[in-house]
Amino acid sequence: MSQLERGKISGTQMVYLLVSFAIGSSIIIAPGRGAGHDAWFATIIGALESMVWVLIFTTLARRFPDQTIVEIMEVVFGPFLGKALAVCFVWYSFHLCSLVIGNFTDFFTTVVMPETPCIVFAVSLVLVSAFAVHNGLEVIARCGLVLLPIAVFLIISTIFLELNQLDLKNFLPFLETPWPRLLKTAHNIAVFPFGETVIFGMIFPYLNQPRDGRSRTVLGILLAAFILTLLYLRSIGVLGATRSIATYPALEAVKLIKVPFLNIRFEIIVIINFLTLGFLKITTLHYSTVLGLAQIFKFRALRPLIIPVGILTVLLSLINFQGFVENLEFSEVGYPVYALFFQLVIPLLTLIVAVIRKLPSRRTGC
Amino acid sequence: MLILLFMIFIFLALIDVPWLVRKEYWWELAVYSGLMLTALIICVMMVIDAPFPAVSTEIGNFIKSIFY
Numbered sequence: 001m002s003q004l005e006r007g008k009i010s011g012t013q014m015v016y017l018l019v020s021f022a023i024g025s026s027i028i029i030a031p032g033r034g035a036g037h038d039a040w041f042a043t044i045i046g047a048l049e050s051m052v053w054v055l056i057f058t059t060l061a062r063r064f065p066d067q068t069i070v071e072i073m074e075v076v077f078g079p080f081l082g083k084a085l086a087v088c089f090v091w092y093s094f095h096l097c098s099l100v101i102g103n104f105t106d107f108f109t110t111v112v113m114p115e116t117p118c119i120v121f122a123v124s125l126v127l128v129s130a131f132a133v134h135n136g137l138e139v140i141a142r143c144g145l146v147l148l149p150i151a152v153f154l155i156i157s158t159i160f161l162e163l164n165q166l167d168l169k170n171f172l173p174f175l176e177t178p179w180p181r182l183l184k185t186a187h188n189i190a191v192f193p194f195g196e197t198v199i200f201g202m203i204f205p206y207l208n209q210p211r212d213g214r215s216r217t218v219l220g221i222l223l224a225a226f227i228l229t230l231l232y233l234r235s236i237g238v239l240g241a242t243r244s245i246a247t248y249p250a251l252e253a254v255k256l257i258k259v260p261f262l263n264i265r266f267e268i269i270v271i272i273n274f275l276t277l278g279f280l281k282i283t284t285l286h287y288s289t290v291l292g293l294a295q296i297f298k299f300r301a302l303r304p305l306i307i308p309v310g311i312l313t314v315l316l317s318l319i320n321f322q323g324f325v326e327n328l329e330f331s332e333v334g335y336p337v338y339a340l341f342f343q344l345v346i347p348l349l350t351l352i353v354a355v356i357r358k359l360p361s362r363r364t365g366c
Numbered sequence: 367m368l369i370l371l372f373m374i375f376i377f378l379a380l381i382d383v384p385w386l387v388r389k390e391y392w393w394e395l396a397v398y399s400g401l402m403l404t405a406l407i408i409c410v411m412m413v414i415d416a417p418f419p420a421v422s423t424e425i426g427n428f429i430k431s432i433f434y
Contacts, residue, residue, distance in 0.1 A: 099422065297397050304386055304394045307378055308401035315408050320422040327422075334426030337433055 004294050004302050005137055009203075011212045013141035016148045017284060018200060018220030022193045023151075023227055024281030025103050027274050028248045029331065031192050032232060034185035036244060037170060038177040040232040045182070046189030047225035050197075053190070054221065057201050057347040058214035064360055065210040069201030069347070070292045076354045083296055085346055090292035092342035093199055094309070097285035098316035101125060104278050105317065106324060111251060112271060122317055126310040129283040133290055133306050137206055140283050147276040154269045155227065159234050161257045161266070166237035191336045193228075194221050195343035202288040247324075286310065367413050375406050 009017075032039030032046075057069065064072045070089060074082035104125060105118035113121075132140050175182070197217060204213040235243050235253040246252040250270050257266040290305045299305065321327045354360075379402060386395040411418070 095422075297393075299394050299397075300391060301389075301394065304382055304391070304398040305401070307382060308398060308405060311378075311405040312401065312408075315405060315412070316421060318412070319418040319420060322420045322423060326420065326426070330422050330426040333434070334422070334429045337429045338425055 004291060004299065005206055007136045007138035008206055008208050009137060009141040010208050011216045013145055014200070014203065014207060014213075014216045015220045015223070016144040017141050017203075017280065018197055018217060019224045019227070020144045020148045020151070020277045020280040021199070021284050022197060022221065022224035023231075024193070024277040025100050025274075026193045026228055027231065027277060028107055028250055028270065029103055030232070030235070030249050031189045031331070032185055033244060034188065034332070035177045035182050037172075037236045037240070038175055038182055039185065040229045040236065041175070042177075042182055042185040043189055043225055043229045043232055045186035047194055047221055049186060049190040050194035050221060051218065053195055053198065053344050053347070054214070054217050056344065056351055057198050058204075058217055060347055060351045060354065061201055061204040061213050062211060063351075063354055066205050068203075068205055068291065068295060069198075069350075070295045072201075072354075073346075073350055076350050076357065076359055085350070086292065086296050089342060089346060090289055090296065092339070093202075093285050093289045093292060094313060095316070096196060096199075097282055097289060098313050098320055100278065100282050100285065101313060101317040102320050102327065104274070104282070106327065107248065107274060110324075111248065111267075119314070119318065122314045125279060125282060126286070126314050128279065129286045130306050130310045132283045133287045134303065137203065137287065140280070140287060143283070144280055147280060151273045151277050152227065154273055155231065158254055158257065158266065158269055159230060161259065162234060162238055162253070165256055166234075167240065168237070170237055170240035188332070188336045191339045191343065192331065194224070195339060197221060198343045198347060199285060199288045201347070202291055203284075286313065289313070368410065371406075371409055371413060375402065375409075378402070 030039070032042050035042040060069070060072060064075065067075065070086040073085045073089070076082065077085060101122050105121045108121045109116065109118045132143065177185075197220070200213075200217060204210055207213055207216070231250060235249040238253045238256055239246065239249060242252070243249045248270075251267055254266045254270050286306075286309065290302050290309050293299075293305050293309065294302050321330065382398060383395070386398065
């Protein structure tokens, strides 16, 4: 196993990190738009669909328990094709990190501080993320242990505060969305955010019990699906049809909270949640990109890559799109197909070739 | 603005380069230098308002041309 990371994390820490990762940007970027008021149902179907992909990459991880997915590709496909596919996978992690940073800066410049240049938010976030990556995987996982319970408590609090505003008629008629559109939306949800957990193929070898990777991933996705379903139920129940025209439905839903004798703007709850969970998602992606590149280039330490990768991620986040509309279009049309290549095709191909070549070999263990 | 940019990159390099030289990690130093140079070139291009393709938009257009 690579000595680039000496830390080990427990299965519980991985579950917390995975849930934070899965709901990190979904808190404000609602992937279930196409299904209207049936988005909560599409989330459940999407989570079940993503289990197929989890099965594939966790089976791969179980065959090679001490190796990250990047190392596995080099073993299975050889030094040249393996490195090429590993570069593709690391590119996905890097690109995804820049997309999440872009979502983050769009949100903050739209909602919180419109006069502040977006590069300020991007650089601030990546600086903190770089510090976390420098301190290693254990520190990142411990952040998840602290931040996720706070975020979940805040989410449940907002749901309780809005119970008197929920209108059950907003959920009717049930399954009004045509099945092709519902299934397409479910697939979009399977890709974003659940399929993105393929990134955890870089983290499985650092579990105390690497063989627990599959059970922890399944548990993490189910928990994330439960939380996301609750969020959809809240925003559909409160906003109804106006949910489809809101840029950030979670924010619009929370704005309607009214507590007698308290004049508080509860939108800060959504902002805090996005800040904390978004930070964890970006840090995990930053870490996975740095680790992947270090393994491709056969580095002896992660440190030299942290700052350059951080800078390049910020730069890419600034040039990803020319406007918010293109961002929305990419997330609805392009990303579900683009991400499938990295989330499903590459791991499946690697698994098939590993089975055919009977790898890992019992004799050499590689 | 360009002078500020170069100063920032020199400051960032001072964080890692001495450590790399002390450890004699020459390969790591070469890759680090390549990545930082790439980042610097992109930053300079942004400062002088050079046109950039919107990366994700182009990926989206490519996928639309094949699958839709």
